[in-house]
Amino acid sequence: MKSLLERLRVRRLASTFTILGTLSAGILIGSVAVHGVHGDEKQVDSSDATPLKIPDPVNLSTTFTQIAKQVGPAVVNINTETLPQEEPKTRRRFRGSTPPPDGEDNQGGGDQDQQGPDQNFQDFFNRFFGGQGPGGQDQGDQVRESLGSGFIVDPRGYIVTNNHVVEKADRIYVKLSTDSDGAQGRPAKVVGVDKDTDLAVIKITSDEPLPTVKLGNSDSAQVGDWVMAIGSPFALSHTVTAGIVSAKNRTIQPGAAGQFQHFIQTDAAINPGNSGGPLVNMAGQVIGVNTAIYTQSNGYEGIGFAMPANTVIQVYNDLIGADHKVIRGSIGVQFQENLSPAVGRVYGFKTGVLVNAVTPHGPADQAGLKAGDIITSVDGKPIKDGDALVGDIASRKPGSSVRLGYMRGGQQQSATLTIADRAKLYAPQGQGQNGENGPESSPSAAQGKLGITVQAVPQALASKGVHGVMIVQVKPGSLADEIGLAQGVVITELNKQPVTGVDQFNSLVGSLKSGQDVVFRVVDSRNPTAGGTYLGGTLP
Numbered sequence: 001m002k003s004l005l006e007r008l009r010v011r012r013l014a015s016t017f018t019i020l021g022t023l024s025a026g027i028l029i030g031s032v033a034v035h036g037v038h039g040d041e042k043q044v045d046s047s048d049a050t051p052l053k054i055p056d057p058v059n060l061s062t063t064f065t066q067i068a069k070q071v072g073p074a075v076v077n078i079n080t081e082t083l084p085q086e087e088p089k090t091r092r093r094f095r096g097s098t099p100p101p102d103g104e105d106n107q108g109g110g111d112q113d114q115q116g117p118d119q120n121f122q123d124f125f126n127r128f129f130g131g132q133g134p135g136g137q138d139q140g141d142q143v144r145e146s147l148g149s150g151f152i153v154d155p156r157g158y159i160v161t162n163n164h165v166v167e168k169a170d171r172i173y174v175k176l177s178t179d180s181d182g183a184q185g186r187p188a189k190v191v192g193v194d195k196d197t198d199l200a201v202i203k204i205t206s207d208e209p210l211p212t213v214k215l216g217n218s219d220s221a222q223v224g225d226w227v228m229a230i231g232s233p234f235a236l237s238h239t240v241t242a243g244i245v246s247a248k249n250r251t252i253q254p255g256a257a258g259q260f261q262h263f264i265q266t267d268a269a270i271n272p273g274n275s276g277g278p279l280v281n282m283a284g285q286v287i288g289v290n291t292a293i294y295t296q297s298n299g300y301e302g303i304g305f306a307m308p309a310n311t312v313i314q315v316y317n318d319l320i321g322a323d324h325k326v327i328r329g330s331i332g333v334q335f336q337e338n339l340s341p342a343v344g345r346v347y348g349f350k351t352g353v354l355v356n357a358v359t360p361h362g363p364a365d366q367a368g369l370k371a372g373d374i375i376t377s378v379d380g381k382p383i384k385d386g387d388a389l390v391g392d393i394a395s396r397k398p399g400s401s402v403r404l405g406y407m408r409g410g411q412q413q414s415a416t417l418t419i420a421d422r423a424k425l426y427a428p429q430g431q432g433q434n435g436e437n438g439p440e441s442s443p444s445a446a447q448g449k450l451g452i453t454v455q456a457v458p459q460a461l462a463s464k465g466v467h468g469v470m471i472v473q474v475k476p477g478s479l480a481d482e483i484g485l486a487q488g489v490v491i492t493e494l495n496k497q498p499v500t501g502v503d504q505f506n507s508l509v510g511s512l513k514s515g516q517d518v519v520f521r522v523v524d525s526r527n528p529t530a531g532g533t534y535l536g537g538t539l540p
Contacts (some may be wrong), residue, residue: 045047046389052418066090067228067284068240073177073289075277077232078148078161078187078202081450083477115505134306149277150174150202151286153185158320161276162291162314163200170451174204190448191320191516194326196509197311198291200276201319208326215363217283218308221245221264229268229290229304231277232483243268251284252292259277259390262330263305264288270304279306329396330422332362333369335386340453348410353374353389362425367415368404376412377405394422446509449539450485450518451478456502457490458525466528469500483537485520492532493521514539 045050053227119312136493146167152158159174166172173185190199223226225245233239265280271288279288281380288306295301334357344350353375358365369375375383379402383389396402398421405414459469468490474480485491491499494508495518512518519536 011383018450019323037200037457048511063282064228064240064242066245066335067280067282068230070284071213071228071230071242071280072238072280074152074213075230075238076150076179077185077237078150078159078165078173078188079173079175080146080148080166080275081173082146082168083170083475111331121247142406147232147235147273148275148503149273150291151213151230151276152210152276153215154314155212157204157206157210158191159188159204160316161200161201161202161288163195163198165276166190166434167193167195170448170475174202176210176467181308191237192324194315194319194327196326196328198313199307199312199319200260201288201316213286214284215309215313216281216283216287218287218310221248221281221287221308223247226282227266227268227287228280229266229270229274229277231274231290233268233271233273239274239453241269242280249304254295259387260311260394262311262387263291263306264308266304266306267302268304269300271296271300272307273470274304285309297470325423326398328394328422329398329400329419330362330425331393331402331417331423332359333357333364333375334359335385335389347372349374349407351382351384352407353383353386359425363420364404364415367404367417369404369415370408372408374407376407378396379403380405393419407490416526423522447475449479449509449512451475451480451483453500454491454505459527461490461525464528466490466492466523466525468523469502469505470525479518479537480538483535485522485535488525489522490525490528491520491522495519512539 019229067278084147098185146169147162150159150161150165153160172190174188175183175185177433179185186204188202191203193200197372204315209476223245227243227245229241229243231239243266245264246267250263250265251261253261264279266288268279270277270293274290274293277290278286279290281287287309289309290304290306292305293300294303295303306506315326331352333355335353336356339354342375343354344354347354355369355373356363356373357371358369376387377383378389378392381392383392393402396419398419400419401416402419403416405412405416407413446454451474453472453473455472457468457470471480471485471487471489474485491505494500495503497508499508500504514540517536518539519534521532521534523532
């Protein structure tokens with residue numbers, strides 16, 4: 001069933017065509033009437049009419065034109081494909097298994113509802129993701145296709161885009177400005193992603209150097225500056241729009257979700273499909289990555305947001321590093337934003353950060369800080385607010401030392417802390433140290449490369465001497481699906497290496513390369529004494 005918005009659009013278009021058809025019919029009838037009445041008259045002598053000529057081209061305002069020609073070749077169209085998700089109610093059998101006993105249903109850790117409590121918020125504040133906006137149809141078993149944009153920053157094929165453009169994709173294709181309209185594009189691989197800033201780096205291969213953009217210093221952008229947006233809104237590739245910088249340092253999501261997202265706001269027309277494309281200043285420099293719009297109609301309403309280039313550069317440099325992830329420092333404190341001035345008056349401070357909570361066993365806790373303390377300085381530098389504190393601490397390397405100045409009970413105190421890795425400090429309970437951040441070491445490595453989700457072997461099986469990891473989900477069309485892996489199967493070996501747990505399995509999967517043969521030794525969790533089965537294939 002089509003959404004209300006789609007039905008309204010169809011009706012409006014139909015009305016337009018009806019009006020045009022009516023007007024055409026009227027013109028035709030009028031023409032017939034004229035010829036019918038005046039058919040006997042002679043034709044008008046037009047020998048004295050002067051033919052029109054196409055004038056010579058005139059260069060008007062050339063700045064926009066020059067920038068479009070300069071930046072356009074480095075802007076790419078990104079197409080992604082996402083295979084349908086399997087939501088089994090009963091466990092599939094893998095090849096060579098014995099039938100499970102009747103009446104037993106082991107769903108492991110089946111699929112979760114992907115909509116979540118923030119769906120209404122997303123309805124109002126839509127991220128661009130190629131038309132997969134609210135109200136979209138359930139595509140069932142169909143392959144889902146999406147569209148976004150990006151830009152080349154390295155002639156060897158490194159491309160910056162948004163994480164939400166590629167994060168759920170099974171296949172990514174990049175189309176250059178020189179590729180034909182009918183071309184699918186070149187296959188791309190994810191180098192690294194950073195969910196905190198919604199940025200991603202992908203890479204394509206090319207036999208010759210590719211055109212690149214020039215990055216600018218986003219701090220130099222001023223409210224009122226002219227800017228241009230280039231991208232593929234609604235699949236209309238290399239669309240150029242212009243506007244101004246409307247505001248700076250916009251935080252559009254409250255709390256921790258938005259603490260690393262301080263956007264440039266613009267009224268340049270950007271729409272679904274523009275995601276990941278560049279926001280360009282009048283010097284032809286990219287000062288932002290178009291990321292989101294504020295809308296009540298799922299379309300352009302004059303308010304868009306771009307991640308500043310200075311943030312993009314920092315994240316990019318981390319993602320192309322050896323770990324392919326962004327590592328941020330943390331001291332393990334929580335604070336409240338936008339405090340009432342009354343709070344400051346009661347607690348006796350005008351600037352600083354009032355600590356709401358201290359993470360157990362974190363650096364602040366170990367140094368003796370408590371809820372109610374007011375952090376006033378970092379290494380002797382005054383701290384204005386929570387944003388300033390996060391910005392300073394997050395930029396520091398884990399393991400380095402920092403000296404905090406703080407007030408407690410009106411008395412100034414200080415403490416020396418050792419910076420912790422933010423991802424590890426706030427890791428979900430039960431998640432291993434090797435299962436955090438980064439496409440190669442996280443559980444998404446198994447999901448992305450093999451198409452499976454795994455969990456630790458249940459204690460009941462472990463007590464029977466079964467060791468490895470249990471598959472709880474298999475993605476249709478994936479390598480795992482093609483070779484016969486299924487939910488409920490326990491992987492005991494990978495390429496002759498014993499599998500001892502989830503973290504070690506993810507490490508093994510992370511080392512696999514495209515084109516490499518992969519062989520699993522598996523046992524049926526419902527009949528572990530039946531012996532093992534070997535299944536294999538080649539990574540695409």
